[in-house]
Amino acid sequence: MARPVTNAAFEALLRAAGYGNAHAAFARQLNHAGRNHGAWRYDAASVYWWLRGRRPGEDVQAAMAETVTRKLGRTVAVSELGFRGSHGIGACDYPTSVGRAIDAAEQLWTTLAKHPNPQVSGTLDNGKALQAALGWRYDLPDETVSRSGRQQVTSGDVQSLYALADHFTDLDRRHGSGSPRTRALMADFLVRQVAPMLHGTYTDAVGRDLMRAAATLSGQLAFMSYDAGDHAAAQHHVTIALRLAKAACDRLYGAHLLANLATQAVFLGHARDAARLVEAAIDGAGRAPGAVLARLYSTAATAYGQSGERRACQIALAKAERALDRTDRGTAPRWVNYFSHAHLAGAALRCLGDLHLYTQALRQAPDALTLNSANTRTRALHTALVAMTHARAGDTDSACNWSRKLAQDAAGICSARVQQRVLELTAMLSPQRGLPQVNEALHVLATMPAAAT
Structure with missing residues (x-):
């Protein structure tokens, strides 16, 4: 069952402009209006979500106003579109110091713990994302992160945090993060347990490891927010995590976080900025273990595929495959051990499909589905990609x-x-709903439960 419209102002403008029952036509005109910003690929489904609470980026909103202006013959301001910012999370700025990063993290975690069901937002501030990438890559390292506070923090205390991070990661992969309860539970843990440790007493060595653990937890919360569709919060969490990873001197995890941000940008149709983010990640990672490089290059391939850069996409896929073939799981960081040939095949399936190379894309389908049983959500995502690629291929x-x-x-x-x-x-599938098998498939899809965001 379709969700009710929550952005009445946007719906009224679409109706007035003649797009009330022609969301796909509006998306095509929007893609044309935004051609200078990159290869946008919005469609009727995008309009569906905008009408129901997602908030597109500022450049997309400007193109929306331009599209409606042309149809109505009068100037339509961006403010008339009815989009509002995500509530209570503040500006998504890369912290200039460790102390500011700790304060910003505590404030952000507290907001989520107190307001577990914020208005879902489609916002991704591309400029702030690129600024964060530059800060992480080129700012000078912190001379020390030692601190004197109320609570003594030991190496054993920090190690327990990694076990909790693994637990939340497993929950996310098995069940998804659409339910706000899971994210609120994690945020409450961060407020009650991790924030006091960050404000505690620790040596430089323990502090670096604490920053790494906190970055891992904040990065996981960022990915969970992204999976739930709360893109503004996801960007804020990953920005905090980037600064904590910088303090930990963990360039590999920082590169992984930037790749996550690039993945989010691809999801929202910002291919050019996604490519810049993952290129910064690859540059910053340096001589990384094979599994890390495979993950980074596969993300780059999806960005290039979405922007139509066939040669760059195929080169990135080849580099990812070579890196994965020389992977030594014993030397790879624990957070990248999930990345397998099935994940790479899923990335290839997506980007080759974006390049309209459907036969090549579908060759990846069998490998894309050979996932570990714990990767339940990824299996569903890959299955959907296989179905979509068959549909695109006719x-x-x-x-x-x-x-x-x-x-x-x-x-x-x-x-x-x-x-x-x-x-x-x-x-x-909808244009062929007259066919019995299509009607059956559409019925099955329509009866699937919506994500509880």
Whole structure:
């Protein structure tokens, strides 16, 4: 069942401009208006989410106003579109010092713990994201992070935090993060346990490890917020995590965080900025372990694929494959051990499909589904990609078969990203709803539960 519209102002403008029942046409005109910003690929599903609470970036809103202005014959201000900022999280600035990073982290975690169900936002501030990348890459390292406070922090205290990070990561991969309760639970833990440790007493060595653990937890919360569709909060969490990783002198995890931010930018259609972010990550990672480089280059490939850069995409995929083939799991950081040939195949499936190389893309499908049983959400995302690629290639029967498989794989998963792919697949199949197999597939997709964001 479709969600109710929450942005009445935007809906009224679409109706007045003749787009009330033509969301796909509006998306096409929007893509044309934004051609100078990159290869936007918004569609009817994007409009659906904007009407129901997501907030696009400032450049997208400007193009929206321009599109509606042309149709109405009068100037439409961005303020008339009805989008509002995400509540209570403040400006997403890269902290200039460790102390400011700790204060900003505590404030952000406290806000989420107290307001577990904020208005979901589609905002990604590309300028702030690139500033954070520059700060992480080129700012001087912190001379010391030792501190004198109320609570003594030991190395054993810090090690317990990594076990909790692993627990939340496993929950996220198995069930998705669409439910605000999971994120609120993690934020409450950060406020009650981690923030006092950050304000405590520790040596420089213990402090570096504490910063690394806090960065890992904040980075996980960032990814969970992204999966829930709360993009402004996700960017804020990852910016804090980047600064904490900088304080920890952990360039590899910092590069991983930038790649996560690039993945978020790809999801929102900002391919050029995504490419810049992941290029900064690759540059900053240096001579990294194979698994880390494989993950970074696969993210770069998705950005290049979305922007239509075929050669750059194929080069990045080849580099990712070579790096993964020489991976030594014993020397790789613990947070990248999840990345497998199945994850790389999923990235190849996506970016080759974006390049309209459907036959090549579908060759990746079998490998993309050979996932560890714990990666439940990724399996659903990859299954949706297989169905969408068949639909784009014109193989309606296969697309319908995979749609039914998607309904099975996505059972029990609460994820805005999975729901977005369901909506995209529905939009692809809808023009052929006269066919019995399409009607059956659309019915199955329509009865899937929406992500509880």
